[in-house]
Amino acid sequence: MRTVTFTMNISLDGYCDHTMFNPSEEVMEYFTATLREVDLLFFGRVMYQLMFPYWADVAQNQSGTAAENRFAERLTAIDRVVMSRSLNSVDEKTRIVRSNPAEELQKLKQQRGNKISVDSVSLLPELIQAGLIDEFQLVVHPVLVGQGRPLLNVGSLQERFHLKLVDTIAFRSGSMALHYLKQ
Structure with missing residues (x-):
């Protein structure tokens, strides 16, 4: 069974708006290293549209x-x-799924392969409650933004979800990578 990792940048006050951060070279290298173990990315529409075509253009x-x-x-x-009811087209390496994100991720998790990286704040509560997230890799940036999308909305989880901290990395920029496993 494949491991599902939730990976996200987050401000010190708990917001996940990628446009509010300016990751250092060292943090970018960290994220590149985490992707070496990943062979499938699982996005919500908002994050997909934020990441692509921006990074595709940078790569090209x-x-x-x-x-x-x-x-x-x-x-x-x-x-x-990418989970989306509204997207009509995507690039050749992306497949659109219209409904049932937890069911789709469960099917993907059962297939052979390496890690699946989930990058969607909107899908997170549903995927946690379905027991599909095995680990969290959060990079906390030393900035207070006071607005944006919180990691979890108030009341979005029905019960506590306990994690075990297994690794930390302190970057020279003041950012911290925190790696947690589901208990």
Whole structure:
């Protein structure tokens, strides 16, 4: 059975708006390294549209820093599933699924392969409650943004979800990578 990892950037005050962060080269290298174990990305529509075509353009034109270019190349090489009722078209490495995200992820988890990386705040409560998230890789950035999408909305979980911290990495930028496993 494949491992499902939830990966996200987050501000110190708990918001997940990627446009509020400016990850250092070191953090970009960390994310590239985490993707080496991943062979499927599982997105909600909002995150998919935030990530693509931006990173596809960086990969094609090599328009970022060296670390951003490496991240973009790895990210765009991985197959993707996007959960969306409204998207009509996606790139050739992406498949649209219209409904039942937990059911779809459960099917994918049963297939042979490496890790599946989930990158969707909107789907997170449903996937946690279905018992599908095995680990969390959060990078906490030293910034207070005071607005945006919280990691979890108040009342979005029916019960507590206990995690075990298995690794931390302190970056020179002040960001911290936290790796948790489901208990």
